[in-house]
Amino acid sequence: MAAHPILSVEGISLSFGGLTVLSEVSFKVNPGEIFAIIGPNGAGKTSILNCIGGFYRPSAGRILFEGDDITRTSPDRRAARGLARTFQNIALFRGMTVLDNIKLGAHAHLKTGLASALMYWGPAHREEMALRERMEQEVIDFLEIEPIRKQAVGSLAYGLQKRVELARALAMEPKVLLMDEPVAGMNAEETEDMARFVLDIKEERDITIVLIEHDMNVIMDISDRVMVVNFGQKIAEGTPDQVQRHPEVIKAYLGEKKG
């Protein structure tokens, strides 16, 4: 077991008005693992990702990334530090081409302030651009989307759009990738491809992955560890096997046994 978790969530709670969405959820993610969060609809899975990404601010608890408290850091700063994200409902920039979208991912490393915008040209800039281009190409090759790189994303099939969104996240060269239902709505073949990509990302790219998924087969196949949430609370954590046999989990998914 690695000495320091790359991401640790310590007792976060979240409520909207009177509605409690999360209560004191804690977990640690180790570098290089695939950590899955599962649970019934409305259990608070996406809220957890939104807290980590910085879109929701938990009312209690804190979030540490590489040992630093990022609970109050803005989402764009978190992204720049190495937290990338894919969304449940594809959030691509629809008017742009595949390549433009991927280029935007690489933006995380560039400062978008006014001052740097004024220094748009120059040798340092050109060098950086060459480096970016090589990296973008590498991501495109990795995800096998070369043939569609010039197409507008709006015209692509659903499974391909998901892949482009993943490519954009990878272009950010993140340390941790948060994936919200990467295979939702995909057919069997697309699902298999995506599962393979997720495994490859972990193995070849050394990126830690936190994912939410409904597809149990995928979860059990690829995850190193699984956390189960229900009604905003953590009810179990462990290897896929352990979790599957956990009585609380069986109860949450299959209902209580009568008698």
Next chain:
Amino acid sequence: MDILLQLIVSGIAVGGVYALIALGFVLIYKATSIINFATGEFMMIGAYFFYTFMVMAGLPPIPSFLLVMLCSAMLGLFIERAILRHMLGQPTISIVMVTVGLSSILMGLAEMIWSTDFKSFPPLFPRAPVIIGDIIVRSNLFWGFIAAMIAVIIFALLFKYAKVGVAMRATAGDQMAAFSMGINVRSMFTVAWAMGAIAAALGGVIIGNIGGIQPTLGSIGLKIFPVVILGGLDSIAGAVVGGFIVGLVENIAGGYLDPYVGGGVKDLAPFVVLVLILFIKPYGLFGKQDIERL
């Protein structure tokens, strides 16, 4: 025939200037979804800035021009930071009303600072009318059109290729995704207001150079509504095409019909065409529905 050509040419020339002012509206709407009713007043204030630097301070045209851009950017930036940022998350109608109020405040300030007297700039361009074939174009209109087109092209290129422009487009497309890309969405709002104010102010300088300035100059800003609604509120290409259409329609309708009804057609015609087009294409010619927007 000659008259028609003449009207077409001046229509295009005026339309180019409308396009630039409309761009000031679109840049802000695209990034922040705020309908800025003070666009016309941004334009008017821009013209007064120019008057201040060139006539009152006696600076040469180019430095005055650059100072106008700087001051307008500051104005846009200030308004976003000081007023509109606090309105984030409020209902659209409240924010729109704030911009309506803003337009009155800016007009009032202009009256206080520069008085209500009519002012004009010393000639910026060679006086001689420009002759294209058989057509004669007033020099201020011709050079104004050229200047407006250069500005529109620069803004379009910035938006398409520069880092800030791409980040602004991303913000316009999906704020949450933009955030996750490491784009500072709030600073993009500020940049959009600054750029929008600059575009409107440049338009104001050109308009002021053609017809002189008064605090009520901002009412020309009303004409950008047919322009942007025709073109689609969030499309730069649409703003340009919409600008030309409105310029052409008002000139041709005014030229042919005004003599029969005793005037006024010029100001009415763009709105009539606007209503007709909205019957057919409710989103405007270029608006919404996923097409590549420049």
